[in-house]
Amino acid sequence: MSRPLLIEIAVCTYRRSSLSDTLASIAAVAVPEQAALRIIVADNDIEESARGAIEAIRAQIAHQVIYLHCPAGNISIARNACLDQATGDYLAFVDDDELVTSGWLTALLATAKQTNAAAVLGPVSARYGKNAPAFMIDGDFHSTKPVLVNGEIKTGYTCNLLLDRNAEAFRGRRFDLALGRCGGEDTTFLADLHAAGGKIAFANKALVIEPVAEERASIGWLAGRRFRSGQTHARILHRTAVAPGLALEIVRAALKALVCFGACLAMWFLPVDRWRHALRGILHLGVIAGLLGVHEATHYGGPSPAARSTPDVA
CATH class of the missing domain: 1.20.1280 (Monooxygenase)
Incomplete structure (x- = not known):
């Protein structure tokens, strides 16, 4: 018998209380046929602030959970730690403030197999609070889908992404540490993957939900x-x-x-x-x-020490 397909789900986190809800949604996801799941959580805080949430939910998750402490305040360090830890056939990324739907992973995998894509994106549907402005809700300004350029997807995001680790365009690819505090590291990563010949596809049914925090509803x-x-x-x-x-x-x-x-x-x-x-x-x-050379504003943490990660597996 052939071995099960191994799909790893990576969540990079930095001091978010919503992490527990994200992991609970992953625990309830439908497992694609003949596949096994493993969850990788990369904690980008100086302190091991996410460890408590991991320990609290481990007993409720049937899949293996790997905790990585990879400080600090540079999201590319956390993303690269996930790349280093991954050994499976596919690696999915979701954010630590999102909720995956039951059929999310099955839809991503089906599209990957149908299209032979190196990367598959799914939609992120925003859920607004009662204090969000009416125009924002009516125009749905926070939901995310890929942009088509002449009918082709040339870049994307990591808030709902599946990567084929066996794709030639994926090999040796890393997230840019220079962008790890300002953002845009995922856009650049996928643009480079596409430029190297990697196809990027879209799975419309691979839905992820993002509750919009009040401070973002402006x-x-x-x-x-x-x-x-x-x-x-x-x-x-x-x-x-x-x-x-x-x-x-x-x-x-x-x-x-x-x-x-x-x-x-x-x-x-x-x-x-x-x-x-x-x-x-x-x-x-x-x-x-x-x-014109204007540098991006900093959005993640403080000074970033040399990248390191300490795995804790259960």
Whole structure:
């Protein structure tokens, strides 16, 4: 008999009380046929702050759980620790504030097999609290799906991702430590994987739920996120374009920003459309800033010591 397919689920965490709910949802996920699961939790805090949550829920999880302490405050350190620890056929990533649905993993795996993709993305559906602005709920500004460019997915995210560890484009790939405190490390990782010939597919039924924290339910938070996304896109352009091309990209981004802000003013009395165009314009401003060398703001932790991880397996 052939061995079971081993699928590992990685959760990188930093001082989030929601981790227990995330792990409980993973414990209840439907296991794909002829597959075995293993869960890897990478704690990116200086202290082992997630260990208590792991110990409390281990008895409720039928699958093996590996706890990695990989300080500190640099998400790329945690993601790379998961890459180093993984030995299975597939490695999935979800965030520590998300809830996976029962058929999530089965849908990701089915799409991976059908498409022979190196990476498969799933949708992230936001759940808003009662204090979220009406326009944000109506326009569903926090939900996540991949962007198609000429019918193709060229980059993505780690908040709902399955990687084929046997894919040639995956081999030797790492998350950039320079982006581990500002974000965008997942976008760059997947853009590089695609550039190396790795196909990125989308599994529409592989649903993950993200409750939107109150501090994120603001236009200010969304604006900061879009601006940073623009800066990340600029980093990718820097890798593929020479100076004359970068100058053209700045002009192009400036024109797009003007169009977006003009549409924002024209639709001022339609809140969803107004803010959608405004946020798109802010993204293009982020592209300009990135191309001009403006560094991204820090979003994760403090100074990052040399990467290290201490596994604890049960």
